[in-house]
Amino acid sequence: MPVILGIESSCDETSAAVCVDGKILSNVIANQTIHAAYGGVVPELASRVHQQNIIPAVQQALHNAKVSKNDIDAVAFTRGPGLLGSLLVGVSFAKAFALAQNLPLIQVNHMQGHILAHFIDEPRPQFPFLCLTVSGGHTQIVLVKDYFDMEIIGQTTDDAAGEALDKTSKILGLPYPGGPMIDKYARQGNPDAFAFPEPNIPGLDFSFSGLKTAIMYFIRDNVAADPDFMQNRMADICASVEKRVVTILLNKLKKAALQYGIKDIALAGGVSANTDLRQGLTALGQEMGWNTFIPQFQYCTDNAAMIAIAGYYKFLKNDFVGQDIAPLARMPF
Incomplete structure (x- = not known):
């Protein structure tokens, strides 16, 4: 019964989710309102707000799923495509969390994650x-x-x-x-x-x-x-x-x-x-x-549930990456 922590930070939503045996138990999304004043996402500001939001989002996701960090079996994260600074925050956190807990890492293509959101719920x-x-x-x-x-x-x-x-x-x-x-x-x-x-x-x-x-x-x-x-x-x-x-x-x-x-x-x-x-x-x-x-509305916009479910299917295949992994702003499909 694998427990997957999913991390999504490709643009301006900081999100964390927990997937247990293919079922999403939590999906926390922290939106960034700071960009409204500029009429669009400002990459540098986005990465800074990700740094503020990532730990609270993960803590809330674990709390909502009623699991602890010691229950996690693997960490799935968005490697790309996306804004490089934003991706760097999520990738760095995922690598640090996995290293501290001695867990395997799972990279997920953001666009494939959107498609695999269809496997969260029936039908x-x-x-x-x-x-x-x-x-x-x-x-x-x-x-x-x-x-x-x-x-x-x-x-x-x-x-x-x-x-x-x-x-x-x-x-x-x-x-x-x-x-x-x-x-x-x-x-x-x-x-x-x-x-x-x-x-x-x-x-x-x-x-x-x-x-x-x-x-x-x-x-x-x-x-x-x-x-x-x-x-x-x-x-x-x-x-x-x-x-x-x-x-x-x-x-x-x-x-x-x-x-x-x-x-x-x-x-x-x-x-x-x-x-x-x-x-x-x-x-x-x-x-x-x-x-x-x-998909449900919460799984349409950028969210970590789609990353966690993709991570679950990769976990079943033992499809892991090493700590030398780096984010890719343009990631091959």
Whole structure:
């Protein structure tokens, strides 16, 4: 009955979780509010706050799971990808904890962790399945053949979907974090109010830079004609932008499912918390006869539960690393 301590610090959430025999008993996430004043994550500030949060988060995770540090069998940590300074805090803590307790270390790819969040709760997808993994830094369609046998079959050639939403939020003057603010306003707007272009990208890859530029020019031209345009039409703008981003994602996902003949379809990553995307995947799944899988909200954004569950499956394979391991800002999938 292995007990795994999971550590996640890839961006601006400091998280610790405990997994016992494949079951998540605690998942503590400490958010960083300091970045709101800057309209985005400031890497140096993020790493400093991680240093403040890491020990209390681990202590709380152990307390919530009702285990002690002496019960831990291995420490799983996010090695990358992510902000190097933030990763360094989590990796250093994991190495120190493991060294002090004489425990093995387990490295986890952050994006694979998002996908393996689907194995925290029932129902679970069956191999092989497709996973649309969408975050502020990544947009991928992944063919998941086994727990750690994954192949990226489509990905963004420029900006990620989450980045497009965040940049749109900045253009509109909305507060940080941008994606959730777009989602909030979109709930009150008409998604058909404005038509934004869908890029013509061959294959299963994505592109969002052109959409981002089109939105910028759309706002510029309409504000020039009516200075109150954004204030008066904020909800409609957000709803229309969100609809276009979601349709781009789902159209490619549908194409991939048909191409590979796969019926188990999953959603992961921070943008999987988006209301329209969750509802859109569910509706498309019903239309296509898919089995669709969407994690709980707490397992969508960056969290240590997904790192702990990934660590559990690696523990079963004795897939450990040494104390010479270092974080990777860009980590091969």
